[in-house]
Amino acid sequence: DTAVSQTPKYLVTQMGNDKSIKCEQNLGHDTMYWYKQDSKKFLKIMFSYNNKELIINETVPNRFSPKSPDKAHLNLHINSLELGDSAVYFCASSQLAGVSTDTQYFGPGTRLTVL
Amino acid sequence: AQRVTQPEKLLSVFKGAPVELKCNYSYSGSPELFWYVQYSRQRLQLLLRHISRESIKGFTADLNKGETSFHLKKPFAQEEDSAMYYCAPFHTGGFKTIFGAGTRLFVKA
Numbered sequence: 219d220t221a222v223s224q225t226p227k228y229l230v231t232q233m234g235n236d237k238s239i240k241c242e243q244n245l246g247h248d249t250m251y252w253y254k255q256d257s258k259k260f261l262k263i264m265f266s267y268n269n270k271e272l273i274i275n276e277t278v279p280n281r282f283s284p285k286s287p288d289k290a291h292l293n294l295h296i297n298s299l300e301l302g303d304s305a306v307y308f309c310a311s312s313q314l315a316g317v318s319t320d321t322q323y324f325g326p327g328t329r330l331t332v333l
Numbered sequence: 334a335q336r337v338t339q340p341e342k343l344l345s346v347f348k349g350a351p352v353e354l355k356c357n358y359s360y361s362g363s364p365e366l367f368w369y370v371q372y373s374r375q376r377l378q379l380l381l382r383h384i385s386r387e388s389i390k391g392f393t394a395d396l397n398k399g400e401t402s403f404h405l406k407k408p409f410a411q412e413e414d415s416a417m418y419y420c421a422p423f424h425t426g427g428f429k430t431i432f433g434a435g436t437r438l439f440v441k442a
Contacts, residue, residue, distance in 0.1 A: 222376075253432075259417060261377075261432040274429050308377060321367075322430060324377040 221245070222325040224309050230331045231299055238295045239328045241309030249273075250292035251322065252284060253308040261308070267292050296330075304332045336360075337422050339433035346410050347441050354405040354436045356394075356420030364422040366403040367430065368394055371417040380405075380418070390414070410440045 222243045231237055243250060251274075252264040266274035267286040281297045296303060309325040336359040346352050358364060366383040381389045383396050383403065394405045403420060420433040 259435045259437070261419060261435065263429055263431075266429060310377075321379045321382070322369075323379075326376045 222309055222311050222323050224307075224325040224328050226328060227326065228329050228331075230333065232333055233299055233301060235299050236295070236297045237299060237330070238293055239307055239309075239330070241292045241294070241325055243290055243309075243311040243323070243325075245311055245313075245323060247311040247313050247323070248289055249312045249320075250286065250289070251310040251312075252292065252294050253310060255306040255308060255327070257305070265292075265294075299330075299332045301332050304330055306330070337420055337431050337433040339418075339420050339436045341436045342434070343437045343439065345439045345441060348412055349409050352407050352410040352414070352438065352440075354418050354420075354438065356403045356405065356433060358401050358403065358420075358422045360401070360422060366394070366396060367421040367423065368392070368403075368405050369419040369421055369432070371419070373416070377419070410438075412440050412442055414438060415440045 225240045229237060249268045251266045253261050254264055255261045264276055264278050265284045269289050270286045283295045284292060286292045306327045306329050308327050310322040312320045312322045338357045340355050368380040369377050370380040371377045381387050381394060392405055392407045394403050396403050415438055417435050417437050419435045421430045423430050
């Protein structure tokens with residue numbers, strides 16, 4: 219199956235913990251993204267990597283640290299989790315970076331609940 | 334500031350009725366515009382994009398530069414159209430896609 223996959227699908231954890239979400243794409247794309255979807259379904263970009271290099275870094279607390287070991291993987295590590303981090307996190311990929319006509323392909327999402 | 338507005342959080346129509354999901358953008362230059370859809374329990378996916386001038390699942394969207402709008406339309410809504418719809422202009426200055434807040438479409442039988 220060619221797709222964007224994320225693990226885990228659900229993540230429930232306590233405040234203050236550190237957790238990671240993994241994303242992999244086998245579409246051969248050069249660019250990957252992390253989005254946060256809050257409880258009101260508002261979707262906001264957090265980070266974007268092109269060929270393992272960070273190209274977009276929105277105003278995100280530095281408790282969030284993306285890591286791209288290769289262009290097919292983009293992981294998101296979150297330190298000292300807070301209640302406000304509860305959301306659905308979507309990974310996405312596209313063929314090129316900064317190309318206006320490029321379609322993004324989304325992962326299924328990871329629902330993070332911080333208690 | 335670059336901004337996209339979807340004024341309706343929820344739109345409820347009867348099956349067979351026309352539907353229009355509104356999208357207005359505030360951008361310098363000419364952005365490329367997309368509509369993405371998220372069906373229940375499915376991942377977000379591209380519905381259509383302005384540059385392709387296509388009609389997908391009966392939906393079309395016309396870019397009106399004068400009104401800075403990119404409304405999504407379908408003449409006869411179907412129950413399977415019930416989903417969350419996001420208008421998404423591509424911000425060429427920031428090399429990123431900006432997503433609107435989304436409109437939930439509910440098509441009633």
